[in-house]
Amino acid sequence: MRSLTESVCQTRAQLADGQQWDLIVIGAGITGAGVARLAAQQGYRTLLLERGDLAGGTSNFSSKMVHGGLRYLGQGHFKLTRQAARARERLRQRWPDIITPLPYYLVHHKGRGPGPWPMRLVLWLYHRISGAAPAHTPRWLSPEALAARLPGFNLAPNKGANHYFDAVCDDSQLVLRTLEEAVCQGAALCHYTPVRRLLRESGQVTGVEIDHQGTPCRLKATLVVNATGVWADGLTPLPEGLTLRPLRGSHLVFDARDLPLPAALTLFHPQDGRVVFCYPWAGTTVLGTTDLDHLADKAAPARCSDQERDYLLAILPLLGVSQVPPILSSWSGLRPILAREGQNQAPSDASREHLIWDEPGLVSVTGGKLTTFVEMADEVMARAQAQGRLPAPAPQEDQVLTQQAHLDGNLIGNSLVHRHELVHWARHGAIHRLSDLLLRRTRLGWVLGQTLADYQTEIQRLCTPALEWSEARWQAQWQDYWQQWQAYHMEGPEDGR
Ligand SMILES: Cc1cc2nc3c(=O)[nH]c(=O)nc-3n(C[C@H](O)[C@H](O)[C@H](O)COP(=O)(O)OP(=O)(O)OC[C@H]3O[C@@H](n4cnc5c(N)ncnc54)[C@H](O)[C@@H]3O)c2cc1C
Structure with missing residues (x-):
């Protein structure tokens, strides 16, 4: 099996002006990785180009939850939730070492959020439509049972909690594993290689121009896929009437010894009633996320503002934490949200659905979730094939890779990294x-x-x-x-x- 290092070295050495590919995918986030893997599996000569590091964009700054979108169910989007919840189960089965079940306690504080009973019904439905294991059937925790599961915390007066299951992952590992499988299926991969512009001839996209070792290099493709997330409008405009609205979500990271949690807590923020999670991840405890318009330049790294930090910390009194523990680090991601001109929805009400649009020789995709990246790749490839330019697919056997690294008991510091x-x-x-x-x-x-x-x-x-x-x-x-x-x-x- 070729490693990512070998694939990148080989691809970089062989890139040449005028080279022809079946498919060039731009962007090595989860969306581009998923499309490249599927295209290579379908037998297409596929090249994936990334301007920075692999998984260097939004796909390493998410909340890392692989979920069906309980929120959507609450809003009546039954089909969408079922699709995502089933996608979660399929991903768990494919990569159990990356995507692991996580218990959640949805805490019902008095006078805040929906009542326990309507929520019990929603969670029961959520469980049924996902096809999850019976062991993950939601349960009710009385205030006493909840307190017993959270020793060391002194929860504000509450009516108890709904105990349900979703899943959590390391989002950049999800991208890397998908890329490893893409490479295994024959895809070529090159990072730190920005696409400067799309090449067009007679009204049709025919390839891309990249910067290759300091000189412009033109690569030709039967079809180009633009999977550049929140930066998608930098290469081609969105369909008329739509704009990309970057929404920032920030997270704070604490030492798990300061906030030791056995489960993710789903909490309703005291200021605006929004759902905020406090959850165990990679040996830490994470508090997130915020959701607000990102007005700064999206070319620069996004970071958590003072206001966001204070907003997130305002959750801690609900857990009886009055002394804020040291914050180890923080990360912020930008969601590519689609906005209709003239519409001004509150950030948390804006739809997280993805958009696929095309023109001759080009398919673009933006938005969506980590959880549904396989289904998004299916849709993108169906659109690509519908243009009638690509030859008929010649699918190869699906390659599922499992953990490669040999793990021993030696961890680095207080991390879970061997x-x-x-x-x-x-x-x-x-x-x-x-x-x-x-x-x-x-x-x-x-x-x-x-x-x-x-x-x-x-x-x-x-x-x-x-x-x-x-x-x-x-x-x-x-x-x-x-x-x-x-x-x-x-x-x-x-x-x-
Ligand atoms: C705060 C937050 C929390 C989230 N939480 C969850 C969650 O818990 N669960 C979930 O399922 N989803 C979640 N999401 C959504 C999910 O993270 C995104 O939908 C997903 O990561 C988007 O992936 P992408 O590949 O489309 O974009 P990206 O990961 O941003 O990838 C796009 C890539 O394109 C590259 N690129 C851009 N321009 C060029 C160019 N000209 N040439 C070459 N490369 C280029 C970028 O460098 C980048 O690497 C969250 C999102 C945010 C912001």
């Missing part, structure tokens, strides 16, 4: 910058925050044989890593007080 895992990704993960390794192949940067600095010597010693960087390159990359981390980390004081 030393072998770090070395595995350093060798096979197409690492170009140290931040690729520390923020996306592993999550050390988010999970350890500034204490990662304590492990500099060890990380360098472990990874040098794989990366083959000189001492000077290590030092430069180490600086570069901290600049990146700072660019993502929230504004204001480190400890959130």
